[in-house]
Amino acid sequence: MTRDSIPLLYSFRRCPYAIRARMAVWSAGIPVQLEEVALKDKPQAMLELSSKGTVPVLVDGDAVIDESLDVMRWALKQNDPDNWYADLTEAELSKSLALIAENDSDFKHWLDRYKYADRHPEHSEEYYRSQGEVFLEKLEAILQQRSYLIRDEMTFADIAIFPFIRQFSMVDKEWFEQSSYPAVNAWLASLLDLPLFGRVMQKHRGH
Ligand SMILES: N[C@@H](CCC(=O)N[C@@H](CS)C(=O)NCC(=O)O)C(=O)O
Incomplete structure (x- = not known):
């Protein structure tokens, strides 16, 4: 898939789900545009992409990934420099x-x-x-x-x-x-x- 723009990651700094997702994305070295969300005032654009209303949400072209483990897998499948995932039995x-x-x-x-x-x-x-x-x-x-x-x-x-x-x-x-x-x-x-x-x-x- 070709990438028209940098993926967007809706996140919340202290959220443990968002932390695990950012760890994987940063480790993979994938540049993302990070949007820090106020949980009490979530952006309408995020809610339109994912009605769950939870962070993290990653938007990559047409793909919307709104589960933190899926964001981790998305990142580590592209690049897994520290062998966190790819070679697990x-x-x-x-x-x-x-x-x-x-x-x-x-x-x-x-x-x-x-x-x-x-x-x-x-x-x-x-x-x-x-x-x-x-x-x-x-x-x-x-x-x-x-x-x-x-x-x-x-x-x-x-x-x-x-x-x-x-x-x-x-x-x-x-x-x-x-x-x-x-x-x-x-x-x-x-x-x-x-x-x-x-x-x-x-x-x-x-x-
Ligand atoms: N199963 C989701 C859970 C994510 C989640 O619950 N995130 C919390 C923040 S830590 C959230 O966004 N809660 C919604 C809210 O507080 O309004 C995932 O793994 O991504």
């Missing part, structure tokens, strides 16, 4: 997708309640945290065995999941750092240290 890929699915469903559910426990007074903050810990325990067990979730090197699943663990860690940093998840802490620190992460979090865009 089928078993590695299905393991990745299962972990990401658990992250995006159960863990995200409890993360939102832990972050905003005051808006969910039926349970305490500690209760929501302990529900989220089910996933942390699983990650800890994996990361006690190897440096990253699927291999000893970083892959797709690490990039897709860490922005959510980052949010969880930020609710109560002190608790997280002294928790019984040292391997998760080390893993998260190594991802947060990536220059690429710094770049996708810049207030003003630059590859």
